Amino acid sequence: MKTPVQVTASLKRRLGAAVDVSEKGRWAASFDSSKISFLPDAVITPRQEADIGVVLEMANRHRVPVTVRGRGTTLMGSAAPVRGGWVIDMLRLNKISIDADAGMAHVGAGATTANIQATAEKLGWFYPPDPSSKNYCTIGGNIACNAGGMHGGKYGVTRDFIIALRGYLPTGEFVEWGTATKKFSAGFNLRDLWIGSEGMLGVVTGAVLKLVPLPPARWTLLTSFKDEGAALKAARALFRARVQPAICEFLDRESVVCAERAMKTTIFPGQAGRPVILLELAGGVSEVDDLKLEVLAWAQANALGFKEARSRDEAEALWTVRRKCSGAMFELGDAKLNEDIVVPMRNYEKFARYLAGLKRKSGLPIPTFGHLADGNLHVNIMYHRADPKETKAAEAAVQNLMETVVSFGGAISGEHGIGLAKTPFLRIQHSPAQVKAMQAVKKALDPRGILNPGKMFKEVRIWKYPKLQVHLPWDHK
Amino acid sequence: MKTPVQVTASLKRRLGAAVDVSEKGRWAASFDSSKISFLPDAVITPRQEADIGVVLEMANRHRVPVTVRGRGTTLMGSAAPVRGGWVIDMLRLNKISIDADAGMAHVGAGATTANIQATAEKLGWFYPPDPSSKNYCTIGGNIACNAGGMHGGKYGVTRDFIIALRGYLPTGEFVEWGTATKKFSAGFNLRDLWIGSEGMLGVVTGAVLKLVPLPPARWTLLTSFKDEGAALKAARALFRARVQPAICEFLDRESVVCAERAMKTTIFPGQAGRPVILLELAGGVSEVDDLKLEVLAWAQANALGFKEARSRDEAEALWTVRRKCSGAMFELGDAKLNEDIVVPMRNYEKFARYLAGLKRKSGLPIPTFGHLADGNLHVNIMYHRADPKETKAAEAAVQNLMETVVSFGGAISGEHGIGLAKTPFLRIQHSPAQVKAMQAVKKALDPRGILNPGKMFKEVRIWKYPKLQVHLPWDHK
Numbered sequence: 009m010k011t012p013v014q015v016t017a018s019l020k021r022r023l024g025a026a027v028d029v030s031e032k033g034r035w036a037a038s039f040d041s042s043k044i045s046f047l048p049d050a051v052i053t054p055r056q057e058a059d060i061g062v063v064l065e066m067a068n069r070h071r072v073p074v075t076v077r078g079r080g081t082t083l084m085g086s087a088a089p090v091r092g093g094w095v096i097d098m099l100r101l102n103k104i105s106i107d108a109d110a111g112m113a114h115v116g117a118g119a120t121t122a123n124i125q126a127t128a129e130k131l132g133w134f135y136p137p138d139p140s141s142k143n144y145c146t147i148g149g150n151i152a153c154n155a156g157g158m159h160g161g162k163y164g165v166t167r168d169f170i171i172a173l174r175g176y177l178p179t180g181e182f183v184e185w186g187t188a189t190k191k192f193s194a195g196f197n198l199r200d201l202w203i204g205s206e207g208m209l210g211v212v213t214g215a216v217l218k219l220v221p222l223p224p225a226r227w228t229l230l231t232s233f234k235d236e237g238a239a240l241k242a243a244r245a246l247f248r249a250r251v252q253p254a255i256c257e258f259l260d261r262e263s264v265v266c267a268e269r270a271m272k273t274t275i276f277p278g279q280a281g282r283p284v285i286l287l288e289l290a291g292g293v294s295e296v297d298d299l300k301l302e303v304l305a306w307a308q309a310n311a312l313g314f315k316e317a318r319s320r321d322e323a324e325a326l327w328t329v330r331r332k333c334s335g336a337m338f339e340l341g342d343a344k345l346n347e348d349i350v351v352p353m354r355n356y357e358k359f360a361r362y363l364a365g366l367k368r369k370s371g372l373p374i375p376t377f378g379h380l381a382d383g384n385l386h387v388n389i390m391y392h393r394a395d396p397k398e399t400k401a402a403e404a405a406v407q408n409l410m411e412t413v414v415s416f417g418g419a420i421s422g423e424h425g426i427g428l429a430k431t432p433f434l435r436i437q438h439s440p441a442q443v444k445a446m447q448a449v450k451k452a453l454d455p456r457g458i459l460n461p462g463k464m465f466k467e468v469r470i471w472k473y474p475k476l477q478v479h480l481p482w483d484h485k
Numbered sequence: 486m487k488t489p490v491q492v493t494a495s496l497k498r499r500l501g502a503a504v505d506v507s508e509k510g511r512w513a514a515s516f517d518s519s520k521i522s523f524l525p526d527a528v529i530t531p532r533q534e535a536d537i538g539v540v541l542e543m544a545n546r547h548r549v550p551v552t553v554r555g556r557g558t559t560l561m562g563s564a565a566p567v568r569g570g571w572v573i574d575m576l577r578l579n580k581i582s583i584d585a586d587a588g589m590a591h592v593g594a595g596a597t598t599a600n601i602q603a604t605a606e607k608l609g610w611f612y613p614p615d616p617s618s619k620n621y622c623t624i625g626g627n628i629a630c631n632a633g634g635m636h637g638g639k640y641g642v643t644r645d646f647i648i649a650l651r652g653y654l655p656t657g658e659f660v661e662w663g664t665a666t667k668k669f670s671a672g673f674n675l676r677d678l679w680i681g682s683e684g685m686l687g688v689v690t691g692a693v694l695k696l697v698p699l700p701p702a703r704w705t706l707l708t709s710f711k712d713e714g715a716a717l718k719a720a721r722a723l724f725r726a727r728v729q730p731a732i733c734e735f736l737d738r739e740s741v742v743c744a745e746r747a748m749k750t751t752i753f754p755g756q757a758g759r760p761v762i763l764l765e766l767a768g769g770v771s772e773v774d775d776l777k778l779e780v781l782a783w784a785q786a787n788a789l790g791f792k793e794a795r796s797r798d799e800a801e802a803l804w805t806v807r808r809k810c811s812g813a814m815f816e817l818g819d820a821k822l823n824e825d826i827v828v829p830m831r832n833y834e835k836f837a838r839y840l841a842g843l844k845r846k847s848g849l850p851i852p853t854f855g856h857l858a859d860g861n862l863h864v865n866i867m868y869h870r871a872d873p874k875e876t877k878a879a880e881a882a883v884q885n886l887m888e889t890v891v892s893f894g895g896a897i898s899g900e901h902g903i904g905l906a907k908t909p910f911l912r913i914q915h916s917p918a919q920v921k922a923m924q925a926v927k928k929a930l931d932p933r934g935i936l937n938p939g940k941m942f943k944e945v946r947i948w949k950y951p952k953l954q955v956h957l958p959w960d961h962k
Contacts, residue, residue, distance in 0.1 A: 439659075
């Protein structure tokens with residue numbers, strides 16, 4: 009049996025410069041946006057997809073752990089190579105080509121989400137999923153965690169736009185799941201099993217994505233409410249009327265105050281410090297004109313105040329506030345337990361009451377914002393890591409939040425996945441039979457357990473690990 | 486070890502009248518719409534979902550084959566209990582309730598697709614997937630084969646409307662995949678793995694479905710073309726312009742002639758015997774008004790003739806012709822190899838040329854119709870079973886068709902699944918590594934192989950089996 013060093017050396021002989029064993033290269037691949045670091049033995053940057061087959065065949069033979077990474081924007085620790093071994097960096101596999109007749113994008117796993125959107129838009133097509141890291145993150149990462157974003161309610165999430173995937177089994181065998189067609193019903197649906205599997209069942213090297221016609225018209229409205237309960241109740245009334253805004257974002261009072269302080273601005277003059285809902289309609293010109301009337305009538309009946317964006321610039325300024333509010337929260341603590349829970353619409357008001365109680369009981373700031381069209385709320389439990397009382401309160405709060413969300417019929421993660429960060433909560437969501445079935449599937453497709461080992465099933469309290477003091481391009485400030 | 490008769494007797498002691506061992510009951514469950522018959526030992530009609538847990542636990546313990554059926558409308562033999570054992574009949578689990586705020590339907594697996602649609606429509610919501618058997622087929626069956634229908638191109642197929650599933654593992658353990666929320670990214674995606682798995686990986690007892698707002702306006706246009714190539718080329722031009730009709734149905738000349746003869750009518754006066762495309766726009770009133778202009782301009786530029794339906798009745802008459810054309814084909818032969826292949830849009834014209842050649846070479850009528858927005862074409866190879874020359878030509882034609890479709894980048898099935906009928910072609914679509922991965926998943930989730938055994942992987946030439954002479958409610962005439 010070869011030692012890890014020998015195996016890495018044979019890989020380097022096979023793939024040459026694609027294999028980086030330098031200290032610097034290994035360090036850069038040792039962490040993701042969760043900033044906990046584990047040094048791999050080597051980083052492989054494939055120049056072509058077939059290189060990945062070579063890497064996996066050898067890794068499987070010698071039981072070398074393999075972690076695949078895109079840009080590493082995940083907050084869940086999903087791309088941290090906790091067991092060392094090899095990291096495959098997909099960033100060079102970034103080809104994008106648009107089939108303008110079929111309305112599909114053919115992309116490499118390393119293509120950036122925003123680049124895919126921009127390329128499609130030039131031809132009048134639209135790729136809606138838009139995680140807030142979209143300028144950095146790759147489609148491969150989006151597929152791995154079934155990323156969502158603001159357009160999820162009306163348009164859907166990454167899963168809803170995947171037509172076909174190709175890539176490699178851990179044995180190094182090439183596979184294709186689905187064809188570049190909108191219908192496919194031939195054999196078990198391993199395409200969708202790979203989506204959201206966090207690099208643990210196979211390695212995605214490329215995808216065919218569904219596109220929709222780029223909506224020619226957009227219209228933005230800002231609304232304010234007396235309190236969080238009123239805002240969530242109002243949102244429900246809008247959906248009951250079957251109005252489907254392209255975006256429907258909520259910011260609670262704490263999020264609004266944070267964002268206003270960080271940006272030295274007032275989001276909604278005259279409505280300072282009130283929770284807001286920011287809405288965007290998208291569609292054909294007359295379609296949006298029609299919907300606008302319904303939304304304005306709804307705002308009149310339900311909101312305390314409302315204000316149309318009179319230009320794309322004014323709208324963009326509002327969306328900037330929304331995007332910055334997450335980073336701005338570090339004004340409230342140096343540590344954050346960021347949970348992307350999902351609440352079913354029928355329990356919106358109940359959840360607002362619960363959250364108010366959680367803030368009171370924990371004594372912590374818990375600014376919350378998110379996507380009301382799909383119930384995916386980002387609950388940010390802020391604390392100071394050096395303060396044991398706050399740390400204890402934060403840990404108790406997150407545990408209680410997860411249990412409550414599941415008891416409300418919701419989900420512990422809407423778009424981030426499990427990775428390491430959510431491993432303590434997986435069994436709140438899933439029964440022993442469900443976890444057993446998932447583990448059986450893992451064992452069937454990756455019998456030697458080489459793909460992204462240490463994730464999902466084994467409990468890790470990631471917030472207790474030391475964090476690197478590094479500044480990533482998408483960090484606040 | 487108990488004999489099958491003893492095991493069935495213990496099940497009957499447990500579940501009483503839900504277990505039917507009568508000759509009549511067993512015969513009725515011995516076949517689906519493919520009409521090949523295999524007698525089971527018993528038919529279980531659960532009164533509640535938990536009964537299914539009991540059945541499966543016992544079946545797994547004693548290795549009794551279990552085949553689940555809804556209405557049995559599948560043409561693929563997917564619901565035929567080829568290995569005997571027990572059949573579970575889901576028709577009584579047919580509850581439907583609509584969450585009008587969230588835009589979701591909570592349904593039992595035995596609910597009829599058309600009933601779900603009608604219940605949703607009363608509240609202004611729309612469930613788009615519409616297999617042509619929708620008045621009979623169940624949502625459980627739709628999920629099992631990932632059924633599609635005419636709305637697939639714009640709206641998507643069954644898979645695109647599944648939010649959550651619940652049911653049982655073959656061990657009898659209850660599981661839930663996903664929550665009643667539009668985002669869910671917690672653990673492996675076994676929900677989607679179950680979709681299209683043809684009852685081989687678990688038993689679906691209920692689902693949460695996504696609904697979309699019911700489009701208030703619809704508009705129908707009939708267009709005719711010089712030949713099939715011209716029709717397919719024109720369709721591509723429409724999609725390139727990013728017009729997304731709700732429905733875009735194609736009938737080739739043979740299909741038109743068949744339908745006209747069967748219904749003693751002329752589909753398009755003055756354009757007799759020409760291939761047609763039947764289009765429907767759906768959306769808001771002004772949205773449809775806008776799109777209409779684009780479609781009329783397209784028809785002017787591309788079609789030989791075109792004609793708007795001036796009323797819903799006139800439109801309905803046109804859709805009736807489309808729906809009847811499949812049954813009408815038995816005027817051309819007493820046997821049909823019905824293939825629901827999918828062709829990528831880029832190869833539409835190439836496929837039209839190929840199909841013309843196949844008709845010529847085989848000497849058989851091969852009327853073809855289907856869904857141009859997603860490339861899912863129903864190619865009907867008609868022959869007389871008693872004629873060995875025709876039978877041989879039909880078998881050669883279907884083999885060649887499948888190989889060609891895959892070489893064109895398409896799929897051997899878009900919405901019917903594999904069942905028994907497509908087993909000879911599975912390995913044209915999937916490489917050995919792909920089939921091996923599917924079989925590994927099967928083994929992991931159903932280690933004793935009790936669920937719908939004999940399907941998908943083992944080659945069966947279903948068309949050689951004797952067919953029952955029975956008339957089913959959805960049969961022609």
